[in-house]
Amino acid sequence: MIDHISLRVQDFSRAVDFYKSALAPLGYKVLMEFPNTAGMGADGKPDLWIMQSEQSPNPTHIALNGERPQIQAFHAAALESGGTDNGPPGLRLDYHPNYFAAFVLDPEGNNIEVVCHAPEGATAAPKSGAKKSAAKKSAKPAAKASAKGAKKPAAKKPAKKVAKVAAKPAKKKRR
16 A cells, blocks of 8 residues: 655745645645655645655646545646646546546646546545544454464473574494
């Protein structure tokens, strides 16, 4: 699973202002700041980092999850913040029947997408972290139950003793 993404930009202030506005409909805000670096996220943990770069960055494509109303709001906010339309909100049937997305180029040419894979009227699937923690919780009781019935592992000899035994020459048999 991807934990976070970093985008390198030349105009740091402009990029941070753009992302603050464009991603506000998704609940994103700046959560951490360092010199020429800003960490943004929606769930209390930064997963999108904006970083100053002196080199011309290669344009990147990133896609964030959202629900259909958020996607429409993202597209409008991104355009108002200086982004360029790269695909209005709508279905992308080439991908699959429920692929609803909008695409915007940020001021430095990065292709930012917000996508929903759920059918119209349904809410978007929970983020992978929510699925993971639920899976961990349900797996704990099963792991404890199977551990109760398991035998204790045999004690292992310390590695030094094993090495000494292996290093001794074999005794010759007397005839």
